[in-house]
Amino acid sequence: MQFISSTDGSSPGADGVTERAFRVGEVPGMFWTPTGANTGLPLVMLGHGGGESARHPGIVARARHYVSTIGVAVAAIDAPGHGERPFTEIVGVERALQTTADWRAVIDALLNEGVASGSIGYWGVSMGGVAGAFLLPEEPRISAAVLGLIGLERLEELAPRITMPLEFLLQWDDELVPHDEGLALFDAFGSVEKTLHANPGKHLEIPAFELESSARFFARHLRTTSSVG
Amino acid sequence: MQFISSTDGSSPGADGVTERAFRVGEVPGMFWTPTGANTGLPLVMLGHGGGESARHPGIVARARHYVSTIGVAVAAIDAPGHGERPFTEIVGVERALQTTADWRAVIDALLNEGVASGSIGYWGVSMGGVAGAFLLPEEPRISAAVLGLIGLERLEELAPRITMPLEFLLQWDDELVPHDEGLALFDAFGSVEKTLHANPGKHLEIPAFELESSARFFARHLRTTSSVG
Numbered sequence: 001m002q003f004i005s006s007t008d009g010s011s012p013g014a015d016g017v018t019e020r021a022f023r024v025g026e027v028p029g030m031f032w033t034p035t036g037a038n039t040g041l042p043l044v045m046l047g048h049g050g051g052e053s054a055r056h057p058g059i060v061a062r063a064r065h066y067v068s069t070i071g072v073a074v075a076a077i078d079a080p081g082h083g084e085r086p087f088t089e090i091v092g093v094e095r096a097l098q099t100t101a102d103w104r105a106v107i108d109a110l111l112n113e114g115v116a117s118g119s120i121g122y123w124g125v126s127m128g129g130v131a132g133a134f135l136l137p138e139e140p141r142i143s144a145a146v147l148g149l150i151g152l153e154r155l156e157e158l159a160p161r162i163t164m165p166l167e168f169l170l171q172w173d174d175e176l177v178p179h180d181e182g183l184a185l186f187d188a189f190g191s192v193e194k195t196l197h198a199n200p201g202k203h204l205e206i207p208a209f210e211l212e213s214s215a216r217f218f219a220r221h222l223r224t225t226s227s228v229g
Numbered sequence: 230m231q232f233i234s235s236t237d238g239s240s241p242g243a244d245g246v247t248e249r250a251f252r253v254g255e256v257p258g259m260f261w262t263p264t265g266a267n268t269g270l271p272l273v274m275l276g277h278g279g280g281e282s283a284r285h286p287g288i289v290a291r292a293r294h295y296v297s298t299i300g301v302a303v304a305a306i307d308a309p310g311h312g313e314r315p316f317t318e319i320v321g322v323e324r325a326l327q328t329t330a331d332w333r334a335v336i337d338a339l340l341n342e343g344v345a346s347g348s349i350g351y352w353g354v355s356m357g358g359v360a361g362a363f364l365l366p367e368e369p370r371i372s373a374a375v376l377g378l379i380g381l382e383r384l385e386e387l388a389p390r391i392t393m394p395l396e397f398l399l400q401w402d403d404e405l406v407p408h409d410e411g412l413a414l415f416d417a418f419g420s421v422e423k424t425l426h427a428n429p430g431k432h433l434e435i436p437a438f439e440l441e442s443s444a445r446f447f448a449r450h451l452r453t454t455s456s457v458g
Contacts, residue, residue: 187401
């Protein structure tokens with residue numbers, strides 16, 4: 001694992017969050033931590049959406065929010081064909097399988113470095129949700145997840161194998177994923193604790209208050225020191 | 230409005246919550262406030278379930294939680310035929326209409342007394358949800374509501390007339406209200422901001438974390454001084 005650059009989280013406006021670019025093999029990523037906290041942190045992994053990357057403004061804002069409100073470390077990586085990674089023909093299931101392998105290598109690296117503890121959560125919606133649906137059954141080190149904006153189609157066999165506490169986000173007027181498909185996926189998840197949050201609006205119109213809700217979900221399920229939950 | 234009894238919220242174990250029994254005409258109720266705060270508070274009204282009352286342990290615990298975490302006043306009244314009220318033959322729609330009249334009289338009284346401000350929320354599930362579905366379209370002074378454990382049946386005409394911000398709770402394995410009925414009701418609400426929280430489990434098995442969620446919902450929508458939201 002190679003850290004490439006770092007911003008000083010104690011500078012004005014940095015809100016006490018240190019941001020670092022990293023690389024694990026060929027996989028570029030970003031890593032955010034509370035400034036001054038360098039070991040044994042709970043980790044939240046962010047899976048970005050289609051056309052986005054680890055440096056997408058929405059990902060960066062979410063990462064900073066989690067770090068500053070619940071005191072976790074946050075990591076994001078570029079999916080195949082996204083961000084700093086070269087163009088690739090692989091899409092769909094093949095891309096999700098590659099992303100799973102990438103994430104597992106990054107988890108190994110972060111645990112080896114000692115910056116992350118074994119308490120790990122995953123957040124991803126849309127393409128990041130599909131990536132999560134493939135990753136979660138294969139990765140027992142992830143103990144809580146927020147997924148969303150995906151449906152049952154093509155995930156029939158994976159869904160029952162996802163068994164950790166889950167928060168699932170669905171947009172009632174989603175133009176890409178009919179809400180009945182999302183409801184069917186929620187029904188199919190194997191988790192004993194799963195909670196569905198459905199809101200009006202289109203695919204990309206998840207309300208801002210769901211950011212806070214997901215932070216509290218991770219605070220509840222990861223070993224954090226937060227008082228938010 | 231007649232206050233009948235009061236507990237001293239500053240005594241050990243009272244958590245800074247003052248509890249008072251009251252009566253408005255023939256309607257008995259309970260009123261909870263932060264000890265020492267006696268005027269101009271946001272108000273959350275709690276509609277109890279079938280067979281319960283304003284003194285039901287679940288209602289009392291919820292009231293105390295809201296008062297102590299988000300600094301609101303909380304009121305609950307006995308529905309017709311419940312708690313301290315005499316047996317009555319009226320049920321269903323007739324009961325809901327009477328409950329609406331009762332609540333409106335209690336709101337008038339609390340505003341007249343000056344203890345409540347004009348910022349008012351309503352919480353009710355199951356029978357308390359039905360009561361809310363009748364009350365909300367008639368009572369523009371209520372600006373946010375949490376409803377749940379009810380379905381579209383018999384509420385087809387009321388649902389589109391409910392337009393304030395809404396959090397709606399649905400139990401996926403509800404043995405009394407099929408979840409499809411709950412989803413249809415969620416769809417039918419007129420609110421621009423409405424959020425569905427669905428969880429596995431039967432009618433009475435709403436997870437404890439939804440209590441916290443509803444407190445934050447009221448903190449977000451009522452004029453409270455809380456730092457929770």
